[in-house]
Amino acid sequence: MNAADGEFLAEREKIQIIPNFSHDKLYLIAGDVGPFVAGLPCEVPLWLAVNLRQRGKCRLVAPSWMDPDALTQKKEDEAQSKVFTEMPSQYYLAVAQLILTTAPQDVPNSQLVKTLVKDIWDLRISKLRSSVAEFVRESGRHARLYHLTPTELNTIQPVLPAALDQLHRLSSAAVTAASGGGDASSQQHDTSVL
Missing domain, CATH: 1.20.58.1020 (Methane Monooxygenase Hydroxylase; Chain G, domain 1)
Known part of the structure; x- marks a missing residue:
């Protein structure tokens, strides 16, 4: 396993986000996420949280x-x-x-x-x-x-x-x-x- 493999596996961990949009549940291969309701915390895989944050669609909630x-x-x-x-x-x-x-x-x-x-x-x-x-x-x-x-x-x-x-x-x-x-x-x- 190299560093890229480790990062890939880390991106599968779940974290909470606070979306600034509303959307129905997403049906992904790795599992369903959502529904997304603006202002309400939602648990998603880290890769999705990073993607949404980079597009300005949410705030990340750091793990405890x-x-x-x-x-x-x-x-x-x-x-x-x-x-x-x-x-x-x-x-x-x-x-x-x-x-x-x-x-x-x-x-x-x-x-x-x-x-x-x-x-x-x-x-x-x-x-x-x-x-x-x-x-x-x-x-x-x-x-x-x-x-x-x-x-x-x-x-x-x-x-x-x-x-x-x-x-x-x-x-x-x-x-x-x-x-x-x-x-x-x-x-x-x-x-x-x-």
């Missing part, structure tokens, strides 16, 4: 987890915990980026929200990197990854399997050299993690 107090608490929880905490959305970073780029004026304290989301991301990526380093240092064979989001996993996916394969080849070569025989390069070992 994008409240500065909720994000501050999440940041504190993440900083204090040795393990990853559960995130309110699997695609929190992409959702926040889409909302904050499309309609920062619709999000109270948008700059603070942007900073807090970035801080949480940085904390989690730092924790992920140190976990991977410890896993490699201890010659781990498998690991359980709880509460990591697909976007976070995507940051280590290109590097980790290749690094583990290389470490295995080196350790196999060292064992073979110590025992005095065999061609270690002929041994294949798949350490696919993701």
Whole structure:
């Protein structure tokens, strides 16, 4: 999965909008949305919310987890915990980026929200990197990854399997050299993690 795939999946998440138009229910492949009544909140997929907002047809209502107090608490929880905490959305970073780029004026304290989301991301990526380093240092064979989001996993996916394969080849070569025989390069070992 690449960043574009993550954004595509994030766009399927539902958020509320306040339309400035009225329209009957829309029958979409992904599900029905509406009816739209001017001034009344309506839940729609993020991709539709972004499209309507860009055309000036609605205001976005930020998800409750994008409240500065909720994000501050999440940041504190993440900083204090040795393990990853559960995130309110699997695609929190992409959702926040889409909302904050499309309609920062619709999000109270948008700059603070942007900073807090970035801080949480940085904390989690730092924790992920140190976990991977410890896993490699201890010659781990498998690991359980709880509460990591697909976007976070995507940051280590290109590097980790290749690094583990290389470490295995080196350790196999060292064992073979110590025992005095065999061609270690002929041994294949798949350490696919993701």
